[in-house]
Amino acid sequence: MVKKILNARLTLEQTQKQNDQVTISSLYLSLLGNRPRVPWRCLIFANSAKPKAIVTMWLQLQNKLPTSDRLASWGMDINQQCKLCQNELETRDHLFVCCEFTRAIWRKLMAWIKWPDYTLDAWDTHLKWIIEKARGNNLIAQLFRLMYAKCSHAVWIEGTTKFLKTIVEILNTLQKRWLICVV
């Protein structure tokens, strides 16, 4: 840890020496180094959802949520059925893309924002679609980022606690925000 801090300090000093005008973004990029940028970063940045929803989405996008299949792979003896539909194995891909419960939410939301082109067949196509819709700084992209983070969080909470009211509350909140944005 101390070594990392010292290396970061060295990097910052080198950046300051190399550039006449040092900006926060140039310091950030130099600290970032040559690490690859994830394609879904547009969903994380400039997202006005609550931090807990963004953290859930961040874990979801990396397949790091403790879904039943992952818990079982760690040796836990648990029921691996999806808590929402009781039909399939609970995996990230099933829970957020293929589950009947989640599909119903997405269909309703897509109908509400009038985007009929939503494809729901697999995680890869789903990911490609959400990245495309979340990109940019226009109002629709901002609303989509907020909506996706909140819905992912709600699906996760629902899957773990069976708290159905959350979805309705989120839809109501989003509808009110949408009305405020439109008016």
Ligand SMILES: [Zn+2]
């Ligand atoms: Zn399911």
